[in-house]
Amino acid sequence: MTLIETVPGPARRALRAPGVRMACLALLVAAVACADLFAGRGVTPEGVREVLLGGGDPTAEHIVLQLRLPRLLVALVAGACLGVAGLVLQSALRNPLAGPEVTGVTPGAVLGAVAATGLGLAGWESPTAVVVAACLGGFAGAGLLWLLAGREAGDPEQTAVYGVLVSAVLAGLTAVVLLVAPGELGSVVQWLIGSTEGRVWQHWNLLWPWAAFWGAAAWLLAGPLTLLRCGDEQASAAGLATGRGRGAALVCAVALTAGAVSAVGALGFVGLLVPHLALAVFGADLRITLPGAALLGATVVCGADAAAQLLSRLLATALEADRLTLPVGALTTFVGAGLLMAVARRRADER
Amino acid sequence: MAPLCLGAAALASAVCALSLGTPYVPPARLPATLGADGLAGLVVTELRLPRLVLALIAGACLGAAGLVLQEALRNPLAVPEMLGVSSGAALGVAAPLVLALTVPLGLQPFLALAGAALGGLLTLVAAGFGRSPSAVLLTGAAVAAALQAGLLVLMVMADQLDLQLIYRYLLGSLSARTWDDVTGLLPWLAVAVPALVLCVPVLGVLRLGDDDARALGVRVERARVAALGIAVVLIAPVVAVCGPVAWVGFLAPHLARRLRPDGGAAGWLVRSAVCGAIVVLCADQPARLALAPVETPVGAWTALVGVPVGVVLLKRGRRPARNRGPLAPPVPGTPPDLPAPVLRKAER
Numbered sequence A: 001m002t003l004i005e006t007v008p009g010p011a012r013r014a015l016r017a018p019g020v021r022m023a024c025l026a027l028l029v030a031a032v033a034c035a036d037l038f039a040g041r042g043v044t045p046e047g048v049r050e051v052l053l054g055g056g057d058p059t060a061e062h063i064v065l066q067l068r069l070p071r072l073l074v075a076l077v078a079g080a081c082l083g084v085a086g087l088v089l090q091s092a093l094r095n096p097l098a099g100p101e102v103t104g105v106t107p108g109a110v111l112g113a114v115a116a117t118g119l120g121l122a123g124w125e126s127p128t129a130v131v132v133a134a135c136l137g138g139f140a141g142a143g144l145l146w147l148l149a150g151r152e153a154g155d156p157e158q159t160a161v162y163g164v165l166v167s168a169v170l171a172g173l174t175a176v177v178l179l180v181a182p183g184e185l186g187s188v189v190q191w192l193i194g195s196t197e198g199r200v201w202q203h204w205n206l207l208w209p210w211a212a213f214w215g216a217a218a219w220l221l222a223g224p225l226t227l228l229r230c231g232d233e234q235a236s237a238a239g240l241a242t243g244r245g246r247g248a249a250l251v252c253a254v255a256l257t258a259g260a261v262s263a264v265g266a267l268g269f270v271g272l273l274v275p276h277l278a279l280a281v282f283g284a285d286l287r288i289t290l291p292g293a294a295l296l297g298a299t300v301v302c303g304a305d306a307a308a309q310l311l312s313r314l315l316a317t318a319l320e321a322d323r324l325t326l327p328v329g330a331l332t333t334f335v336g337a338g339l340l341m342a343v344a345r346r347r348a349d350e351r
Numbered sequence B: 001m002a003p004l005c006l007g008a009a010a011l012a013s014a015v016c017a018l019s020l021g022t023p024y025v026p027p028a029r030l031p032a033t034l035g036a037d038g039l040a041g042l043v044v045t046e047l048r049l050p051r052l053v054l055a056l057i058a059g060a061c062l063g064a065a066g067l068v069l070q071e072a073l074r075n076p077l078a079v080p081e082m083l084g085v086s087s088g089a090a091l092g093v094a095a096p097l098v099l100a101l102t103v104p105l106g107l108q109p110f111l112a113l114a115g116a117a118l119g120g121l122l123t124l125v126a127a128g129f130g131r132s133p134s135a136v137l138l139t140g141a142a143v144a145a146a147l148q149a150g151l152l153v154l155m156v157m158a159d160q161l162d163l164q165l166i167y168r169y170l171l172g173s174l175s176a177r178t179w180d181d182v183t184g185l186l187p188w189l190a191v192a193v194p195a196l197v198l199c200v201p202v203l204g205v206l207r208l209g210d211d212d213a214r215a216l217g218v219r220v221e222r223a224r225v226a227a228l229g230i231a232v233v234l235i236a237p238v239v240a241v242c243g244p245v246a247w248v249g250f251l252a253p254h255l256a257r258r259l260r261p262d263g264g265a266a267g268w269l270v271r272s273a274v275c276g277a278i279v280v281l282c283a284d285q286p287a288r289l290a291l292a293p294v295e296t297p298v299g300a301w302t303a304l305v306g307v308p309v310g311v312v313l314l315k316r317g318r319r320p321a322r323n324r325g326p327l328a329p330p331v332p333g334t335p336p337d338l339p340a341p342v343l344r345k346a347e348r
Helices: A002-006 A010-038 A045-050 A058-093 A103-120 A127-149 A156-180 A182-193 A199-222 A223-231 A231-237 A242-264 A270-282 A288-320 A328-350 B002-019 B025-033 B040-073 B085-097 B105-126 B133-157 B160-173 B179-206 B210-215 B221-240 B248-259 B265-289 B298-324 B338-348
Strands: none
Touching: A002 A199, A010 A045, A010 A058, A010 A270, A045 A058, A045 A270, A045 B040, A058 A199, A058 A223, A058 A242, A058 A270, A103 A182, A103 A242, A103 B160, A127 A156, A127 A199, A127 A242, A127 B338, A156 A182, A156 B298, A182 A328, A182 B025, A182 B133, A182 B160, A182 B338, A199 A223, A199 A242, A199 A288, A223 A231, A223 A242, A223 A288, A231 A242, A231 B221, A242 B085, A270 A288, A270 A328, A288 A328, A328 B105, A328 B133, B002 B025, B002 B040, B002 B248, B002 B265, B025 B040, B040 B085, B040 B248, B040 B265, B085 B105, B085 B133, B085 B160, B105 B133, B105 B160, B105 B179, B105 B221, B160 B298, B179 B210, B179 B221, B179 B265, B210 B221, B248 B298, B265 B298
């Protein structure tokens, strides 16, 4: 801030631009949230409007206030968590391909959550245990990747490939756990792909304090992370203890991912691609870009949720199936995979 | 030494496969039981023996396919699982099951074939026919993730009973397969083996790098597509019969290279097929016996053991490669960056 006060003119203008962009993004979030609230089956848009204005029949009121609203909030916060976690990871590891999905964090968190549920240590009665287990699993996955890639983590693509291998091992372990407890399979499948179906206020009550705490921690780390992005030599020359800073950032990223995974499951590619979008929109100053990534992540997940609901309605009418739901995770994974393919293609052409 | 160990492991596993279980048949009485009447004879000849043969054939196919892909793309990590081939094949088999379409048994390999070809071609085309080996992997990971998401969508749509069925299938299992399944694989082998023999020399040339291969008259893109086609023909019927037994195509070629670091493509291909067969056979024993009355899928075991061991072999194999010459050619890219500066100088 002092920088801006001492340097007038261009710097001020530079600040104004991100401010405008942030406001636009906030508007976009609001629009997407509205869309998510009005999409979906059971209640007509007029019914939703009546409920929001304080009227409507009890069924509509229940659906909107007890089902759609918590679902919307959970989607927003989980998306924000994933976006921030991805940006923190990519900055701390200086690897543009380090999303939580390809560093073993998400599969590890899924394994932790599934294992805790399958072995009876945690259930819907004790949701805190799920978060803790997901957190432990996330750390285990990240640790496994670190063991594997080790010190030769210089090549981003090599690390990403190792990350895929780690994910394979963790998925195998998840499968074994599911074999031991086959009764859980039906409920866990939703988790494996990432879904916002049936999220209620309890999920929200659990998610937001966790997200707020670790989000604040991530924002406090924005300065050190910006330095880390410039490289270890520059960072330590500027007086940063790089090892400690990186460790704190990783803890933060894993905690955020674990929170999101325990709430909505493994949403594919959100944590990998949202940071790139945020960096493209807001630039490299993480003090601005971190909140931007949070907003963008919320927009993406919530928009995907709304789109998924609309699509599953369309599909249901087209196929004449009475119950057909497209999980959000499927949509984000399909879109994300397409984007990733385009990116890989471009990188190959550049060489 | 190593070949002896492998042979011993294979023999021990084969004896285990035939004698352990309920009813227990002592190894000494196995020859007498084979083909004999009675419960023990029936179980051994009609259940355990076909399972053993199927494990060997499946492993050999997967191992050979893994080696073909790795050599053709010049990347030690280019395995069916990373290229979307396995997920594509699994999607092809699982889709009719969920959508309640009745498909004759003979058609299933073709569905798997279509799915595998779709996944593999998508990867290959999107990555520009493997000019940059690491881009292939990244693209493959994206394609595999998308296909996996498709599978998960199917699983979400399925009801509980179908779900259990699909899940078992997706992990790859050899349980309750009979001689019919084994004979169903044979026609495919009759196509694949001659194709393998024909493609071995081309694989040897492809190892030299794109430019050298082109100089020797190999059309690189076409050769890669052909190699992918052969791998798909090898993988798809196996996936249709026993599900995607994961990561055998990763482990077996690395074992083969370890056995004979200086062998050419032909030697590795044979060894890789043998190693794959032994790996699947060995992994099938814990799958059958670990949680005794309940079967565990063999694919879970191959994934849990195959990936770590394969990575260790890969890392070990790389270090001497730098001193000793072309063992597993590391990322080659486009070797000569010379032309550009040379041209620039010429312009001046």
